[in-house]
Each structure stands twice: as C-alpha cells, then as structure tokens.
Amino acid sequence: MATRTPSRPLGNSFYQLSTGRGEIWQSLRIDPPLVLSLFCLAVYGLMVLFSASGENVADVQRQAAAIVVAFFVMIAVAQLEVDFFRRGAPLMFLGGLVVLGVVLAIGSEVNGAKAWLDLPGLPSFQPSELEKFLVPMMLAWYMSTRSLPPKFRDLIVCAVIILIPAALILLQNDTGTALMVIMSGVFTVLLAGLSWKIVVAGGVALMAASPAWYIFLAQPHQKNRILTFFDPYRDPTGAGYNIIQSQIAIGSGGVQGKGWLNGAQSQLDFIPESNTDFILAVLAEEFGLLGVLFLIFLYLLVLARGFYIAFTAQDTFSRLLAGSIVLTFFFYAFVNMAMVSGLMPVVGLPLPLVSKGGTSIVTLLIGFGILMSIQTHKRVLPR
C-alpha cells in the first residue's frame, strides 16, 4: 500500500506517500490488513461459538450483531485525529477516574464485581474496560512530554498514573481487569525504555513478594486456583474440574479434531463456560491442532499488523500507545489460551474476538480503532 525508500530507517517513514488504492482506504481511515484479519478472527469465532453454545442461533446472532456494532465503533474511532487522543489524554484520563468513582458509588454488581454501570437508555457497560486504553494513553502523553528513557521521577509519576485507576478497579473487586490495566501501563513504560535493571529488579521483587502475597493477602479462592493449577487432581470434581475437562477436550481433539459440532466434551456439557472463557477447549476439540494453529496464525496476523503500525507510527505518543494496545491484545489472547490449556492458573479472561460477550469485543475494537487512527492519520509531507 505504501512505497518506502529502502535506505530510510524503519521507524522513520515520515515522508511516506499514499498512492493508488491505498489512498482511498487512507481517506476512509481504514487499514484493510487489520480489518481483514480481525474480520477473519470474528468469523472463525462465530463458527466456534455456534458449536460451543449448543447450536444456539440466538446467541450467535447477538454476537454477530455485537461484532457489526464493534466494527462500526472501530471505524468511528479511527476517524478521530491522533492529536485528539494526544490532547485529550489527560482530560479523558481524569474523566475515566470520575466515572470509576461513580461506578463505585452507584454501579451494579455482576458476578461479585461492582464494575457495571447501568445508565437508563444505554446498554450496561464496564467503564474499567476503557482504562486499558486510557492508562496507556495518559502514560504515552506524559512520556511524550519527557525525554526517553524515563527517569526515576518520571517512573514515580507513571506508577501513580497506573495505580490510581488500578486501585479504583480493585475496589470494585475486579482483580482481573485491574491486572490487565496494570499490564497495559507496564507495557507502555517498558516500550518507553524502562531500564532493564529496573525490569529485572522488579521481576525479582515480584517473585520474592509472591509467597508473602500468597500467605498474607491472597483470598481463599485465589489460593485455591493456584493450588489447582499445580495439581488439578487434588479436587477433580470441584476446583480442578474445569481444567481437567478442558485438557481432556483439547487433547482428545488430536491433530484434525472431531469435527465441527462433533466435540463430545463440548456437546455433552463436560466443559463448563464452554462459550465464554473456555471456548478454546471447544475449538481445540472440534478443529484439532490444525484449528488451534490456525487461530494462533490469525492472532499473529493481527499482531503483525499492529507491530507494523507501531513501528511506523510517527511520534512517541502514537508509538507508545499503539505498542501498548497491541501487546495488551496479545497478553489477553495468550493468557486465555495458556490458562485453558493448563499452562497458567485460571483467571477470568475471555478469548479475544471468539468468546461470547459483546462488551469485550466492542472495547477490543475501540483499541484497534485507535491503532487505525494512528495508521491512517500520518502527516504526509511534500517531498
């Protein structure tokens, strides 16, 4: 879509020219490779969902509708100038904090987390989800006003920017989202050039602190999840049931899978939450190793395009924001796949674009909308 002079460094495609067909997409603020790969993922996801939900057409229609809405939202977000995000970042961040406060006050509770806002006339939504973009956006804005790599003082500010919303979300009793928000912030700081010494030190500190956390702070259900991760068979019909059944489903899928709608584990309800968090087990059982590799391939396509956009972004703010969004997306997908296949303790995260759930898809695609905005709002300077 773009011709690039080979001699120029990779990140410095400042003088890029849009030509031909690319120009139309550029003017529509649409990035075809990204949209196409996301679309493939969504269609694949719908197929799996149809089987996972017990051939429930209504579920699939609702999900398809959510996907359509999400794509429109994504394109709408892409119409916004990067400058809008840059200039608006502090205000949006503050606004986000206010909304989080409001949720704490009047939010409604779902599954034990008081994270949902039910406003009259609007579909209920989870404001904390947006923090996954607002925090990197704020950090990217802050970092773009500083010189990189961040100095110690900057890191303190960054920590405050990350921890305030994270704390508010923790207060909502939504550990999973808090963790994701922290991770999205950490990714931004890492990309900004956080000293490896600090990274290593932080890693060691975390490792050292984790036993203390386990002993003093972890709640019983969290301890249980960790114990179950190490030995699912300590309670095979209780805590370990999900992971055991999901591994059986994955393993019994073999290379070719049992065929669409033919997964015994899935169709006979042995996999709990088979249409949300554990949908990968259904996919792996019915489409086998080939299906899993195809899913990973589709994720890689999205990631590759995301990386490309981040590399070719024109300024620090755009780069940090794009990089953080891409890595957060990867983190989502990876954590879910690792947990369902038994590589990680169970945390309640959906498989992006495949699991049932409209809110998750809309927020995901808002992120990709920002990516498209970064990609399609490059300043084109005359030669």
Add this chain to the structure above:
Amino acid sequence: MAEKFKLNDHERETLIFNRRMIVAGVVVLLLLSGLAAWMVYLQVYRYEYFAARSDGNRLHSQYVPPNRGLILDRNGVLLAANRPIFNLTVVRETAANLDVSLDLLRSVINLSDDDIEQYRTRQSRRAVPHTSVPLRYQLTEEEIAEVAVNQHMLPGFAVEAQLVRHYPFADMSAHAIGYVSEINKDELEAMSPEQAANYRGTHQIGKTGVEKTYEDMLHGQVGYETVEKNNRGQVMRVLDRTDPVPGRDIVLHMDSRLQAAAERALGDQRGAVVAIDPATGGVLAMVSKPGYDPNLFVTGISRAQLSELNRSGHTPLFNRATASRVPGSTIKPFIGLAGLYNKVITPETVIGDPGYFRLSGRSRPYYDWTWWVDKSGHGPIDLQRAIYQSCNTYFYQLAVDLGIDRIHDYLLTFGFGQNLAIDIPEASVGIVPSEAWKRENRNEPWYAGETPYEGIGNGIFQATTLQMASAAAAIANHGVLKQPRMLRGTIGNDGEITDVIFEDTAASRQLLPSQEQIELVRNAMVDVVNKPYDPEHRRHEGSAYPVLRESGRPLEYPMAGKSGTAQVVEFQVDSAGNRDNTEVDEKFRTHAMFIAFDASEKSRIAVAVFVENGGGGGSVAFPVARAVLDAYLLPEQPQYPEVSTLASADDGHAH
C-alpha cells in the same frame, strides 16, 4: 536549547522504542511458539490418553437387567408378574454434593432417613463404579415431576424405570411362591464370578419359595449396553447393545382357585393346607396362615413394616405347610399298612379293646379316646374299624407288636423323615424315630413305654403338612407315591408349555403292600367320612361322619379321610383315670389335623389340613379339607381370587 534536544531525542527515542518493540516481538513469538508446542504435546503426544479419558467421560457401559420370568398357575393365571415402577437413582461419582442434594430432595419428595440409610447400604455394596444405585423406589407421579423440575440442582440423580416383581394375589400364596427382595452381601459373596457378573444389573433375587428354588430359571441372562451420557448423567444415545435374555416363564401345578378356596376355608385360623394331585405329585395348593404381603419385600421392607408384621406374635413369615409336628391319628392308616406289610396283623385280626392298653407286665394304662367318654372301649375290633373309629388301643397294640424299628422303616417309604419334595428345599424333613435315631439324637435308649404313642401319632414322630398330603396322595394313588413338586413346565418363546419331567425315585423305594391291603386301608378311610351310624352297634360310624351329617350337605363325590388331634401338652390324668378337661389356654389347645382324598378310582386330589391350636381334627380340620375337595371336584367353577392392585398403590404412599 530545548528544541535542539528534542530533535536529538527523537532519533534516540525512536531507536529505544524500536529496540523494545523488537524485544517484545521476539517474546511474543517465543510465547506463541511455546503455546503451540504445548498444544502439540497435548494433542499429538498425549492424544491417546486424552481420547481415552474423553471416551471414559461420555461412554458408560451399563448392564441391562433381564426381565424376570413370570410365574403362572396351571390355568395360566399370573401368580408373579412384573410391573414398571419409577425409581430415583444416584450415580455417586456424578453427584457433586450429595448431602445438599439429599436435603433438597427431602424438601420436595417423601424421603425418609430409613430410605437414605438403605441407600447408603446399597451404595456400599455396589460392585461397579459409575452405575446408578436406587435411592427411593416407586416415586409417585407428583414426585417424578418434582424431581424433573429440580433436576438442574440434582447432578447425578435420575428417575429410572424398572420392572419389579408384583404378586397380584398378595398374601394368598406368599409362602409357596415366596418373594424376591434386594440381593444382600452374603448372597453376592456366595455367587461364582460368572453368576455375580450375571447379576450386575439386577437388584432383586428370589429369597424364598418358588422364587428362590427356580431363581436360575427365572432370572435370565444380563444384557449390556454402551451409552453416551452427558455431564448430568442423562443418556444421550445408545451406541451398542447386547439384549438381555429374559428369564423363563414357568407354570406351576398350583391352581390359584384352589389356593384361594383353601385360604378361605382356613379363615382366620392359623394353620396350613397342602393339596396334591396324586397321579403326578403336583402341588395344587399350599397355604400357610396367617399370610403376609410379599410385595412389601420386593423393594426392601422398612423396619416399621417388618415390626408391624411380627407384632401379632403369629409369625406370619413362618411357613406352616412345611414345618413338622406330631400328626395325631392321621398316622394310623400308615401304621395299619405297616402291620399288614410286616404280616403282624391280617385284615381279619381282631383284638379286644377295654378302653385302654397295657404293656405286658406293666400297670400303666394307655387310654383310648372312648375311655374319656364313658370309661369303656370298642370291644372286639379289626383294622378297618380301628381306622374309621380311630381306635387308639388297636394301634397301641399294633405299634408294640411291630416294634419301633419296623415302624421307622415302613414310614420312611411313605416319604416321612426326608424331604421328598423335588423343588421345595426349605421343607422340614420331620422326625421318624428309631432306636438308633434316639441313641444318636437324644443319647438315650428306646423305652418300651414310648412305642404305643408312636402308633397314634402322639409320640416323637413328626411330619409336615406337605408330607401328610403326599402320603395321603400315595394311598389315593393305590399305594404309589409320587414325589411332590411345584413346577409343571416352562413356557417357550412360542408360548407353548413344555412339561418338566423330574426323575421320580420315590416309588421304587416303597415297601408296597398288596393291592388288597391298600384297598382295605383306602376303604377304611372312605368309612371315616361316610360310614353312617349303625343302629345295631355302638361306635360303628366313621369318626368324621357326625360332622358331615351336621353340615347337612351330603358329599357328591367319594371322599376318604382321616382325622387327627395332636396334643400340645400332656393331659393330666388322675389315678382313677379321669382326664382334667378344664379349658386350657388357646396356645395349649390341641392341633387339629385332617388328611383326605378323592376316593374315586383315579383320584384327582389329596389334601392335608393342619389347624394350629384348632381343637379336634374331625370338627375343625375336616370342614376345611372338605371345602378344598369341593372347590376342586364340584362341577361349578370356583372363583379366581381377587387380584390385589391396591398393594402397589399403598406401597407408593407408605413412604
């Protein structure tokens, strides 16, 4: 300044970011490769293992119990049928939280602590994991609905249909047919491995009576099926099935009409009636009263129900038809035959009866019943009159002349002292004493003073009602004894009855008297019932004739019989020979006996009646015997018994 820095920064920042992005990209690729490798491990290297686990999850081999064979009477009337009931069952491995589920169930259906306790016992002895174990039998329709509504909260629980035994006549033939009930641990352990495998799907086993004797024939062969079950234990489809082979339907010699008539004839009295077809040995009726409802046992009797049964003190579970006791004077025809066979007497032998008998050289008198009436005897009396008048003195003398060992040998050949019945294994063998027997069993010599009592059936000798009926049938059959048997034949798939032929060894072992001798005893027994008062001579009427005459209904067929009265306690007799005739407590009253048969040339039925503490054999037991013969021999069709359908409904509510 700042502007210049900014430009420098830009290059450097780009470099930092790009390096970091490359590191991130490498990490992403490494992690995804690791994930892919893990998936390869799970889906390729461990495929076999997980595929087996998956099949283990969904595929369940289960046993399909065979339908138990039906039991029919000689007219094709069902004595034991199968009916469907709906049980609440549990697969323990799937029932995640049993106690919570049980609490929930208790609030929606009738589930007693007794039920739960019984369930736990069943669970503990279940052999095959992942199979369902009954928790509550016979759910009502409302209860089935309640379970269905709450099914989502009851993982591992299911309502399963099952065919269980039903005895349409309830109490009527409980002792003869017996009942099935839950297999217990001892029975399971006693089985061979093949047998145990055959009972994997079966909950009940025959415990008594025909149900037990013909268990192997009735049970059939277990089937297997492989089913696919979902996470809630519901069967989604059957993948493979080996059909069970149902048990054989069997036909008994029993006639349910006669059985009912015998039961009616006994009324509220305790006792037993056994009727036999003399030509075949087939048991036409076998009644023991009081009876009980065998349906109570099928799905497990509760403690309350069991203690209710036993509360009367009349031991309804006890089979009086196959229990032995002293036979009283019903033994006299056989003692008479023994005398004729051993040539101790001839039909013409006459003795004088002064009303008592004395052993030579002893002073102790053995009284005749006439003595208690008017302190006199029968005068000169021969065998025929001794039988129809039931003269004690004659048989005291005869017994002494025979000696106990010759009596023993001869009585054995009429089936006493052993269980000749082919398929009633629980029957008692009775006692036929001899000198050797007494030494062995009581460690005492035989006293000469005991022998006279054996002549009138009030000594040591004991026989069951079944044995008495069988011996009477032998006389009816002109001396040829056929071994008693319940089973007549089996019904094939084509509905045709195949007779079961048992090898009959009894007749070959008999010490048969001549035909004249048999006919003499047979005729004497006809006289017992039919010989009218002789105006010329006192005490020349049959001993049962007065009762027959009193009934006002003359017989319409030739009937022969012999009454008997068995002492429960010894009468107190003073030195002057007076008996203490004061009214005794009911349980010390004499047992009333009667043996009878159709005395036509080809006798069709012989019967023995025992009425516990009934009083006199002639007055109490004879009418019962006659009623049974009437029911069988009179042309008007006797009624079939009423079918109990209430029993099942009652069971359902009893919980």
